[in-house]
Amino acid sequence: MAIEAGARPRAHGLGWLPWIALAAVWFATLQVRPMLDPDEGRYAEIPREMVVSGDWLTPRLDGLKYFEKPPLQYWATASVYSVFGVSEWTSRLWTVALAFACLPMVFGWTRRLYGRSAGLAAVAALAVSPYFAIVGHLNLLDPGFTFWLTGAVFAFTLAQSAPVGDPRQRRWMLATWIAAALAILSKGIVVGVLAGATLVVYTLVERDARPWKRLHLATGLPLFLLVAAPWFVAVSVRNPDFAKFFFVHEHFARFLTTVHQRVEPWWFFLPLVLLGVLPWVASLAGACRRAWFDAGPAPEFKPLKFLAIFCAVTLLFFSASGSKLAPYILPLFPPLAAIVGVHVAEQQSFLRRAAGMCAAIIAIFVVALSIYSARRNSFVPSETILWSIAAVVAVLVGVVVTWRRPRPGAAGAALVTAAAGALAWQCCLSAYAIVPPTRSSKELVASANPYVHPQTALFSVGQYRPTLSPYLQRTLIVVGFEGELQFGLQAEPGKQTATPADFVARWNASTDAVAFFAPKLWDSYRHGGLPGRVIAADNYTIAVSRL
Secondary structure (H helix, E strand, O other): OOOOOOOOOOOOOOOHHHHHHHHHHHOOOOOOOOOOOOHHHHHHHHHHHHHHHOOOOOOEEOOEEOOOOOOHHHHHHHHHHHHHOOOHHHHHHHHHHHHHHHHHHHHHHHHHHHOHHHHHHHHHHHHOOHHHHHHOOOOOOHHHHHHHHHHHHHHHHHHHHOOOOOHHHHHHHHHHHHHHHHHHHHHOOHHHHHHHHHHHHHHHHHOOOHHHHOOOHHHHHHHHHHHHHHHHHHHHHHOOOHHHHHHHHHHHHHHHOOOOOOOOOOOOHHHHHHHHHHHHHHHHHHHHHHHHHOOOOEOOEOHHHHHHHHHHHHHHHHHHOOOOOHHHHHHHHHHHHHHHHHHHOOOOOHHHHHHHHHHHHHHHHHHHHHHHHHHHHOOOOHHHHHHHHHHHHHHHHHHHHHHHOOOOOOHHHHHHHHHHHHHHHHHHHHHHHHOOOOOOOHHHHHHHHHHOOOOOEEEEEOOOOOOHHHHHOOOOEEEOOOHHHHHHHHHOOOOOEEOHHHHHHHHHHOOOEEEEEOHHHHHHHHHOOOOOEEEEEOOOOEEEEOO
16 A cells, blocks of 8 residues: 555544553663663763763763764763763663654654555564664664664655655755754764665666755755754864864774774674564565565655665675674664565554564573573572563563454554563563673672762773763773773873873872772782772672772
8 A cells, every 4th residue: 555655644643642652661661770881881971971071072981082973962961961960761861762763753654655554563563673672772872873864764765755846855855964964963974875875776776866856955965064064073173183083993994994893794784683573574575575666655766665775785884894783783673664564564464473473582582591690690680580571471461462453553453562572672681681790880889889989089990891980970090901992092191091000109199099990900909919908899890999
């Protein structure tokens, strides 16, 4: 079923109540999970330092320049901190909210072009995806980037599908330029590569250059620059070392070389894609085939084919990169869910299959996590058991509902399936976060906090653990370590750092200091006669007080 772009058939909308209910489920575990090392700690700390320093132009991590990514997410999180303070939920609010916003966006786009049933199926497909639901609940840059990039792609397809001369065509194209600018401010210039390459491939495959004539460059490009360029100009003026590091080291070197030491085989992302689509993998091949041959709702453009090309370009681009991290391919999942939603819109069994597969995957996960913890730790934490039970119960609700109401287009069944899947994967993530070895310094800091006062000198020896600073709400003096702080340490020599000899001298002269050691290093310093007593410890860090 195809509907002309911009048309508004009756009964398309769902009202606000179902989305509010789905949002309540989506945000259910925002606060209960501790910040995880390293990424959640890093992206919680940079905006905290913005608030404390009052400098919202130059991002800093542990007081040092940190230019790996643009500032949009830092600004948003810092704004939340300014109102509500620093916590797990405020640190995650921006990224988890934009991941959630992908659900109504996918629904709105698919419903607008292909009908309500397709939109509901697309939402269910995206929400039950293990990959999207889990990555979307972490404080990473990728969910926000995914929202803006998907928004740009969807707006572009709506613009190109509108009749020639229709005012909506111009409005959607301007929305495309704005979303693309915000995507760049979220994660960098890779948006231009992904979107541009997709348009080039689509043009060649379709032998159709008309989309290039409807880009509205005269107004769109200045609007894009007005949104995206000011920060890049301002930060470059204040920091002459920014441009070379950000554009050369963080983009070209990241893609072309292995300088970032994130080397993985070319097929690294294929199992992750399979994991992400596993609840609806049976429908994937048919959906992609339909997308490729679909004539589109209007003669001007083929939106499903464009989305399919975008997904392929995204996967191929990151697979060819010299630097690979698991969340990189998140942007291909919302378009892929839309493609699947269109294909299965009239299939009565889709929700049943998706909910059933989701239940099977979660059962396997729960058993595997329990076996892992029992073998590694000789026990399974009681909280892990409770979260695992909650995951199973949540997904079974989805299974029961889909078996009772299998009608295509049944909003209740689709949204309950979406909510059940999203909640179940949150519970799985919470269960995993508790299993030792610890992946957060939250408990370590809680034990050390009675020894930390406003005047206490804080050292991090042989490591920099990103979750320490947001939980301590302090920066640390780094001893004998560079890691991701290398650029900042080299840009501002002597700031926030001390040599091992300087550390020993300052420690011995101090009466109020706490140091966080890599475990083997503490043994070395202790055997060398360094005074102090252990006040807290976990698998990765030993906290020692001078008192």
